Amino acid sequence: MSSFHVLTNPGQQLDIPEVRSIGPADLVDALRLGWRDFWQRPSHLAFLGLIYPLCGAALALWSSGNNSWPLLFPLISGFALVGPFLALPIYEMSRREELGLDTHWRAAFDVFRSPAFASIAAVGVMMLIAFTVWLMVAQFIYESTFGPGSPATLAVFLSELFNTxxxxxxxxxxxxxxxxxxxxxxxxxxxxxxxxxxxxxxxxVAIFTSLRVTIRNPLTIALWGIIVAALLVIGVIPLLVGLAVVVPVLGHATWHLYRKAVVPPGGAR
Structure with missing residues (x-):
């Protein structure tokens, strides 16, 4: 198990990536490239993107079946907290396209054989913990406001929400x-x-690099967060079906944003 590593790279010296300054034009270009990549193989990426609407529908059914309507919005909105991990196969499609490798949809799942998968899984667990804590906080806020228990129907909950x-x-x-x-x-x-x-x-190191990208480009990253949130809302409105397009486009765009924000080994690419 001497080769097992999660927090840092396996070498003797830390690999600390260099980060760049980026602006709104880079976000626009990342989205353009994301749409281009999606359009090149929409059937493959729509298949991957269906993970989101299917999971969202399952969450909606779960909340209705358990009279947990107050958690419906936190479940759907909080689902974005684990989105970067669930978009992993889409990132892999982008990486393979960049390297000229096979981009058939089955090849995307080779990502689970990545040497860094233990580290990726560790980051995914952190996202899942954040998602769980968010749901607990959302439940606490509701019970602190309305008291224990849940409304019997969605109509009752909406009436409480907008009329009190x-x-x-x-x-x-x-x-x-x-x-x-x-x-x-x-x-x-x-x-x-x-x-x-x-x-x-x-x-x-990966999390530290993300923080450095954010600190160096606070307004640009904030704008990116607003764009992501707006596109996810657009995707959610048509019964979550739009997420089958929005999620793959954002996944590809995130890969291209990473390329713009982080300098690859050996200099600019």
Whole structure:
């Protein structure tokens, strides 16, 4: 097990990637490239993107079956907290396209044989923990506002939400605290998993690199977070089906954003 590593790269010397300054034009170009890559193979990426609407539908069914309507929005919105890990096969498609390798959809799942997969899984576990804590906080906010228990139907819950002072308070505090969770995940994960897929630097170095990218480009990364949130909302509106397109496009765009924000070994690419 001497070769096993998670936090850092397996070498004797730490591989600390150099980061670049990026601007809004880079975000636009990353989205353009993401759309281009999706359009080249929409059937493959739509297949991968269906993970999101299917999981979202399952979450909706679960919440309705358990009278957990207050958790429906936190479940769907918080699902984005683990999105960077679930987009892993899409990043792999981008990487393989860049290297001129086979890009058949089955090849995307070769990512699970990556030498850095233990580090990627560790980052994924952190995202899952953040998602779980967010749900616990959301439940606490609801019970602190309305008391224990759940509304019997979605209609009752919506009436409470939009027609009572408690509902207004719930929306304000829920969105503010949710924004804090989203900002923390964005800052630490914006390039973490693409970096690990590209270079086996270890989970700690990947997260540190994401933080450095965010600190160097705070307004640009904040704008990227707004763009991602807006596109996910657009994808959610048509019964989550739009996510089958939005998620693959964002996955590809995230890979290209990583390429713009992190200098590859040996200099500019």
């Amino acid at each position: 002072p408690q509902g207004t308070s719930l929306m304000i505090w829920g969105n503010l605290i949710g924004l804090l969770f989203a900002a923390a995940v964005l800052a630490t994960m914006v390039v973490s998993i693409p970096l690990l897929l590209d270079r086996d630097v270890g989970a700690a």
